[in-house]
Amino acid sequence: MTCGGAAVAGIIPRWEWRVFGADFGAAEGAFADLTPGPIAESDEVYLLSAAGSNVKVRDGLMDIKLLREVDGDGLERWEPVMKAGFALPPAEVSRVFDALDVVPPPLTRAAYTLGQFLAELVEPSDAVRVVRVHKRRQRYTLANCMAEVADLEVDGRVARTIAIESEDSAAVIAAVRGVGLDGHSNTSYPRGLAALATRASRYAVIDVGTNSVKFHIAERDPDGSWRAIVDRAEITRLGESLGDQGVISAEPLERTVAAIADMVEEARRHQVQATAAVGTAGLRIARNRDEVIAAIRTRTGITVEVISGEEESRLAYLAARAGLGATEGSLVVFDTGGGSSQFTFGRGPQVEERFSVNVGAVRYTEHFGLAGAVAPEVLGDALAAIAADLARLDGRPRPDALVGMGGAVTNMTAVQLGLASYDPDRVQGAVLDRAELDRQIELYRSRDAEARRGIVGLQPKRAEVILAGACIVRTVMDKLGQQSLTVSDRGLRHGLLIHRFGA
Numbered sequence: 001m002t003c004g005g006a007a008v009a010g011i012i013p014r015w016e017w018r019v020f021g022a023d024f025g026a027a028e029g030a031f032a033d034l035t036p037g038p039i040a041e042s043d044e045v046y047l048l049s050a051a052g053s054n055v056k057v058r059d060g061l062m063d064i065k066l067l068r069e070v071d072g073d074g075l076e077r078w079e080p081v082m083k084a085g086f087a088l089p090p091a092e093v094s095r096v097f098d099a100l101d102v103v104p105p106p107l108t109r110a111a112y113t114l115g116q117f118l119a120e121l122v123e124p125s126d127a128v129r130v131v132r133v134h135k136r137r138q139r140y141t142l143a144n145c146m147a148e149v150a151d152l153e154v155d156g157r158v159a160r161t162i163a164i165e166s167e168d169s170a171a172v173i174a175a176v177r178g179v180g181l182d183g184h185s186n187t188s189y190p191r192g193l194a195a196l197a198t199r200a201s202r203y204a205v206i207d208v209g210t211n212s213v214k215f216h217i218a219e220r221d222p223d224g225s226w227r228a229i230v231d232r233a234e235i236t237r238l239g240e241s242l243g244d245q246g247v248i249s250a251e252p253l254e255r256t257v258a259a260i261a262d263m264v265e266e267a268r269r270h271q272v273q274a275t276a277a278v279g280t281a282g283l284r285i286a287r288n289r290d291e292v293i294a295a296i297r298t299r300t301g302i303t304v305e306v307i308s309g310e311e312e313s314r315l316a317y318l319a320a321r322a323g324l325g326a327t328e329g330s331l332v333v334f335d336t337g338g339g340s341s342q343f344t345f346g347r348g349p350q351v352e353e354r355f356s357v358n359v360g361a362v363r364y365t366e367h368f369g370l371a372g373a374v375a376p377e378v379l380g381d382a383l384a385a386i387a388a389d390l391a392r393l394d395g396r397p398r399p400d401a402l403v404g405m406g407g408a409v410t411n412m413t414a415v416q417l418g419l420a421s422y423d424p425d426r427v428q429g430a431v432l433d434r435a436e437l438d439r440q441i442e443l444y445r446s447r448d449a450e451a452r453r454g455i456v457g458l459q460p461k462r463a464e465v466i467l468a469g470a471c472i473v474r475t476v477m478d479k480l481g482q483q484s485l486t487v488s489d490r491g492l493r494h495g496l497l498i499h500r501f502g503a
Contacts (some may be wrong), residue, residue: 307357408469
């Protein structure tokens with residue numbers, strides 16, 4: 001066996017796709033439906049070099065694979081070139097360092113045990129890092145490919161990795177897409193372990209809403225907290241005219257696909273390990289949902305997972321608590337968007353009830369003509385319709401705290417604060433009271449969209465839907481007997497980040 005020549009006898013090089021994370025959404029369910037193979041556990045030692053190369057020790061054997069090729073889809077072809085038991089003679093030790101792209105230190109022994117190899121040659125080196133990994137692996141057959149799900153413990157930190165491999169690269173890509181993992185970057189063991197060991201993992205989330213597409217990239221800091229790298233939204237009006245025929249039309253789809261494509265490219269520039277994308281109300285109700293998802297996947301390589309309203313509300317609650325800290329007593333978190341509003345009732349970390357209702361700003365804007373100035377009577381009709389559609393809130397006990405999130409809430413907060421440039425740190429934790437809501441409702445009611453765009457703090461593309469959004473927020477406060485609410489700039493995208501990629 002040699003490190004530079006033919007592959008290990010009997011082992012055929014395969015194309016591999018691997019992802020690291022905490023939860024893989026729909027893919028978790030796909031694997032749960034498969035027949036698992038036996039569970040194998042092992043303690044392994046990975047050696048990572050600054051050059052990005054790696055070797056590992058498993059079951060007392062030095063195991064080396066070399067990256068031979070990367071194809072246009074990002075698949076990697078790794079070739080096994082060495083499996084050797086300890087003690088290793090100097091010639092084989094040199095081959096290990098060659099595989100790591102590191103000049104070997106002086107070799108003075110006739111052979112090296114594993115302990116001697118690590119203590120004398122590796123650990124004193126500044127060019128090689130030792131990472132100890134405990135693995136619990138389970139194998140599957142997935143669409144004619146080999147697949148493995150492994151739970152890892154790396155320097156006291158846990159993660160999960162899924163690998164799919166085959167001699168047929170097209171089969172691997174088809175399997176990856178079939179279980180919804182195509183939103184993730186192919187991440188080799190050396191890169192994945194290096195990120196876990198340094199706690200410097202970056203992830204991206206995309207929230208495809210009825211009115212806007214929200215994009216968030218965050219990096220996990222050494223203390224386990226998240227630090228935002230990118231946080232922005234693009235108003236694409238995906239649900240424009242959706243209520244008329246129940247389908248998403250070509251122009252809104254094109255705007256949305258273009259926005260997502262830009263976000264995916266930005267995520268790649270930031271070298272994120274994975275991108276999770278979810279769709280909400282607009283995609284839930286669209287009759288052509290499958291065609292829309294396929295169009296997004298074809299253009300961007302991302303599969304959008306359409307989540308239920310209940311799951312949307314659960315993630316919003318998770319984000320609100322993470323962003324605002326512990327709260328005592330009963331808590332209601334609501335998130336109102338373009339197509340629906342989500343409500344979560346809880347006490348502390350315990351969720352007691354969650355639901356979604358088809359109450360969104362786009363629908364009332366189109367039905368009552370709220371994109372421009374309207375008479376007080378029209379506004380009254382819209383408020384009455386919203387109140388009727390929010391009947392599920394009637395008769396409930398007044399909560400100890402109310403938290404609002406979503407574009408309507410954060411835009412009204414920016415208007416209240418007079419923010420010419422949006423500042424999430426000032427918006428987060430701010431308070432909106434009834435008097436301010438009433439002031440802004442009248443401000444929007446009396447102006448057309450063009451005049452609203454001149455209001456400091458209001459995102460220009462939200463000018464058409466802000467009046468309907470404000471009316472929804474005001475009605476929620478009335479129904480729950482609140483004089484004010486606390487604003488959370490952290491929304492679905494932040495909850496999704498925590499859920500999918502670890503707290």
